[in-house]
Structures are given as C-alpha cells and as structure tokens.
Amino acid sequence: MAQIGRRNSLIVLHSTPHGVYLDGGEHGEILLPNRYIPKGTSLGDSLDVFIYRDSEDRLVATTEQPFAMVGEFATLEVVSVNRNIGAFLKWGLLKDLLLPFREQAEQVYVGDKVVAYIMLDEKTDRIIATTRLNRHLSRERPPFKPAQPVPLLITARTPLGYNAIVAGTHLGLLYHTNIGAPLQVGQKINGFVSAVHPGGKIDLSLDASGYQRVASLTDRILEALKNNGGKLPYDDDSPPEVIRSHFEASKKAFKQALGALYKQRRIRFTNPGIETLDVREAKEGDWKPSGKP
Template sequence: MIQLGEYNTLEILRDTEPGLFLGDNEGNEVLLPNRYVPAQFNIGDQIEVFVYLDNEERIIATTTTPFIKNGEFAMLRCNEVSKYGAFLDFGLVKELFCPFKEQAFPMKKGGWYLVRCYIDEKTERLVASSKTNRFLDNTTLTVEQFEEVDLIASHPSDIGMNVIVNGKHLGLIYNDNIFQDISVGDKLKGIVKKIRPGNKLDIALGQIGYRNIEPNAKKILEELEDNSGFLALNDKSDPEVIKDILQMSKKSFKKAIGTLYKQKTILIKEDGIYLKKQ
C-alpha cells in the first residue's frame, strides 16, 4: 500500500509524457513528475519517493526530501495566512496547511512554529498542528529512568523548558538543570532523570550521577588547555560563574575537579585550578 506522507520504495512501471508511473506490489500507482525523474533509470528499478497530494489534491510522488513527514515534529516557517488558516513551507512545491483551530496561537507570515504533521481523517490530507501537546501521551511510558532519549524543545514555562521525548511523551527540564541556551524546536539528547507520580518525566541534559563525571572532567581539561593551564574557578566559585564558563552545574563541576585532583591531573588553589605539568 502506498503511504501518504511517508517515504515509499516503489517500482518504476512505465515512462510516460508527464513522468514515470510507480507502483507497489498491490497494484497501486502514483506519478513521479518529469522534474523529479532521475537522469538514468530502468523500468523495473526500485526508487524511494515521498508521496503527498499536490495543489489539485492528486496523489503525487517526489524525490525531494521534505522538512517533515507524517507523525513528525519540526520547526516550519509560515509563508502565508489566509482566511482559512496558515500555509507552511515544508520543502515541497505545495505548502503544508495549518487550520486556525490547530494553531496554539495565531500564526503570522514569516514566523517559525513547532508543528506536528498528521493526516486529517475528514479530508485525508496532510495538515499541521502547533497544538503539539495533544499528540503526546504519558499514560503508558516507553522510557525508563536513566534512559538516554531524543528531545525536541517544545515550549518554555516559569519553571523550565517542556520537551517532546522520543516523539511520544512530554517531559520537563527544570531551569536549574539548563546550562545552555535552548530555543523552541532545538533537537537535543537527554536522560530521564526521574519519573514522578502520574508518569511525569523529569529530564536532564547530558548524563546523570557518576556517568557525568568523565565528560565534565574532559571538558574542564579542554578548557584548561585552551587557557594556558589555568581557570579562575574552584569549589568556592559562584554557581552562575561556573555555568557561564563551563555550561555545567556547580555540583557537576565539584565532582569533576574532585576526580581530576585524585588523578593528580590538576592543582586546586585559592585563585583557581591549574593543570599539572606532565
């Protein structure tokens, strides 16, 4: 079956004036217009294409890679707003429609918005929604504590940044665990720090506990090497200063320099830490 809004690997059936007709093993066909036809091909070859509806609502194939496909989240630019809704650039000739009822707040031309692409059941068209939370469900979790996860920054709150976890769940990174600039739509790696009652997910960027020592120790060594073997930081330094210089918490910093000190890699003095000469 040819899947709308998805990549399909199809067979080249015949070469016609408007383009190549492609088919699956169930007898379904779709046109690949001439503009997308590869320079060299043979009838019977397999070709991967993205399938969607064109401006005349005809099913069509393309070899162009879209910015988003069915079931995915992505940041898209609004090209135009009409009396029906917004039209977003998703990398193809046709724009992706986002009706007003699916806008978390009114979209404006030229703005960028985090949306999810899905197939509207009534029209059977690919559409977008910026009401991303309605596509997330924490009822049955597919992640465990300390598991590494893929994140998309969703929207900020007073206590942190809400994130989409593995494209399925909603999580939160608290402000005191954010040590870098994060913008809506950013794709990040993180760890499930804690699962609270109600399956609420606390997320941390990077790794937790003892796993965090080695990467942070490496970062401190790199900073020392880049600064002639000295950093004006120690275990009494202000947490905000540590955050600005190293993008890590004071707790992680103290663990890391403790490890380096035990390894006799650094000296810790009142004015800062020094890289020991080998």
Template sequence: MAQLGKRNLLTVVRSAAPGLYLDGGARGEILLPGKFIPTGAVVGGKVEVFVYRDSEDRLVATTEQPLAELGELAYLRVAGINPRVGVFLEWGLEKDLLLPMREMDGPVNLGDRVVVMVVLDERTDRLIASARFNRRLDQKPPHYHEGESVRLMVASKSPLGFNLVVNNAHRGLIYHTDIIGPLKVGDVVPGYIRAIRPDGKLDLALGQAGHRRIGPMSEKVLEVLTARGGRLPYHDNSLPEEIRDVFGMSKKAFKQAIGALFKERKIMIDPDGISLLSTVDGEK
C-alpha cells in the same frame, strides 16, 4: 501500499512524459515528476520517495526530504497567511504545509516560526500541521528507563523550565537548574531520562546519560580551576546562576563533578570553595 507522509521504497511500473509512475499498491499509481527522477531509475527497479498530495490533491512522489514526516515535530517558518484558512509553513517541499486555523495555538505573523507536528487530516486524507499536538502524543504510560538516551524537541517555556517532547511521542520537563548553556524553543537536542514520576511524567536532562556525563563535567571543572590559579569560591551552596556562568553546567552536574573529583583526590572541598589538591599540598 504506499504510506502517505512517509518515505517509501516503490517499484517503477512505467515511464511517461511527466515522469515515472510508481506502484502505490491500493493507492494506485503515483507520479514521480521528471525533475525528481534519480540517476539509474528504470522500469522494474525501485526508488525511495516521500509521498504526499500536490496542490490539486493528487498523490505525488518526490525524492526531496521534508523537515518532518507524519507523526514528527519540526520548528517551521510561516511562509504565508490566509485568514480564512490558516497559515502555510515551509517544510522543505515545493508545496507548503497547511496549519489550519483549528490547529493553531495562538496568532502568528509572517516569518514567525512555530513548533508543529505533521498529522493526517482523516476527513480529507491530506497532511497538515498541528500546533495543538499534545492530544496527539502517546497517552499510554511511557516505557523508558532512567538514564535512557532520547531525542528531545523544545516545545515551549514553563515557569519551571522548558517543556520538551521525547522521541516525538511523550511530554517531559527540564528544570531551569538542569539547563546547560542556552536553550530555546525549537531546538532539537540529545538528552536522557532523569526520572519517571509516579504519575508517568518525565523529568529530563541534557547531554549524555548517567556516569558518561560526569567525566566531561569533571574535566571542565579541572580546566577552569587550573586556568584560575587552582582555587575558586564555588561550592554546594553557590547559586545555580553562578555555577552556570563560570562552568557552563547545571548546579546538579557541578556537584556530581566535584564529588567525583574529591573521591579521586584531585580537589579539596571546604566551606569557602574548591581547590586543586596539588595547590593545597603545595601550600603546606
């Protein structure tokens, strides 16, 4: 049976003036309008389409790709507002996606962007958006492991950092001190699981996982050190903001990087800062 809100590989059963009719299984025949028919599509063949409902609530197929499918999150722009119904969001298809009043998480204006999840309204069997998606995330304890690479969506700011959604399924947090470079609501970024707390909550980090991340960070420290004469007044007790401004990394990443460089005998660490070992040796 064709899945509403998902990409489907469906068989063409007949051709008519409006377009091709596809076999939707228990959902019956689904129209693929003529303007979306891909080259080479024939009766008996298969086409990959996204299935949703048109403005008259009829099932329809399209070869266009929405910005998010059922169960996925996206950062969508408000294209229209109906005070009695909700707001309409641009999501890459001809028909805008409705964000009903009951699913809004606060007032929005025309042109604003909002993080939403595409969900199925079981009462109407229509796809809608929800900005109140926390209750729709997986409530079971997550089965990730520390260092696992994940896809992150920045959902909202927090006094501690940013709240993110992991793989469209679980909530997590990245602390201000672990943020590398600019980060804003709506960003989709690669990251990894830094820690799994006893209560199941996830601490996250950006970039590559584990030791694969230390190498590039170490190279960055060496690059900055070399460009600035081989010595800099930054160390374990430097402010996180200073580290981020100079090296473009979190303080934790900086400490890991200089630790690795010290073990490789490439730098010297003292209470006043760090120095290239060649520079230190040359002064002796």
C-alpha cells in the same frame, strides 16, 4: 500499499513525457516528475520516494526529504498566511505545508518558528500541520528509565521550567534548577530522564547524574583536547551557554569534570582555558580551578 506522508519503496512501472509512474498499490499509479528521477533509472527499479498530494489533490512522489513526516514533531517556520485557510510552513518540499486556523493553538505570524505535529487530515486525506500537540502525545506508560539518555524537543516555557517532547512520544519537564542557560522553544537538545512518576509524569535533566555524568564528560573533554592540539579556550569561568553549546553539559557538571581531570593530573589551567598535562607532577605556579560557582 504506499503510505501518504511517509517514505516508500515503489517500483517503476512506465515512463511518460512528464516523468515515471510508480506502483502505489491500492492508490494506483503515482507520478514521479522528471526533475526528481535519479539518473540511470530503469523500468522495474525500486525507488525510495516520499508521497504527498499536489495543489490539484493528486498523489505525487518526490525523492526530496521533508523536514518531518506524518506522525512526527518538528520545528517549522511560518512563510505565509492566508486569511481564509491558515498559515503555510516551510518543510523542505516545493509545496509548503498548511497549518489550518482550526489547528493553531495560538495565532502565528510570518517568521515565527513553531513546534508542529505532522498529520493526515481525516476529511481531505491531505498532509497538514497542527500546533495542538497534546492530543498527539502518547498516553501510554512511559518506557523510560532514570538516567536514560533521550532526545528532547522544547515546546514551551512554564513557571517551573520547560516542557519538552521526549523521544518524539511523551511530554516531560525540565526544571529551571536543572538548566544552566535559557533554552529556546523549538530547540532540539539531548537530555536525560531524572524520574518517571507513578502517574506517568517525566522529570528531565540536561545532565546524567553522579559519577556517570562526570566520567562521560571527562572523556568528551579529553577527546576535544586531543582534536584541538591539546588546548581549549574553556575553563570553569566560561559562560554557561558556551559550555552548553560545546559540551552539552551544565556549568556545574563541566566544573566537576575539570576538577576530576585536574586531580588526575590530566590537565592544567592556563587562565583562560585548559591544556593537556603531559607529566604527572604539577609544576609550581600552575593555575588552579577557581572557586566560583
């Protein structure tokens, strides 16, 4: 049976002037309008389509890809507000996604970017969004291990740091002490699990710990040098936000990695920037790492 709000592989049954009809199983035949039909499509072909309801509550198919599907979290922009029913979010399809007033944790305005969960409304069977996120996070014991890399979605700033959805399932916390530069609500970023407490709370970091962190980062720096002709404009005096943007690492971790490469005679400091050192002996007068934090 075709799943509403998800991608499905459906068989082409027959064509009409308006498009082709697909086999939706218990949902019956579902129209794929002409503008979405791939060239060369024939009866009996299997097509990868997304299923949703149109403005007249009919199930329709599209080959377009929404920014998020049912069961997923995403950062979406508010494009309009209807004072009777709620806000509408841009989500990558011709029809905008409804965020009903009852599903708004806080009032939203046109131009806002909100972190939302995509769901099926139990009453209408329509796809809607909600910013009441906690009810849709997993209550199961987190399966994560310390130092495990995980994708993060920043949901809120708190006095302690930033709340983040971990791998699309659980809520974790990034402490201010583990962040080199401010983050934005709705930002996607890669991070690491620092600890999973007995009660299920998850501590997060933007860097792996210890030698593993430094070793991985040195490899990325050397690869960046190789791809940029042996030179880079970044060093231990570069702003934290610049380092985070280019290397997904804190300034502290970046400085440790540069120090390791310098001791290995792999790089020299050019003030500003670094370059690959082709010889194992440092030359007299070479720039050395600064002592600034």
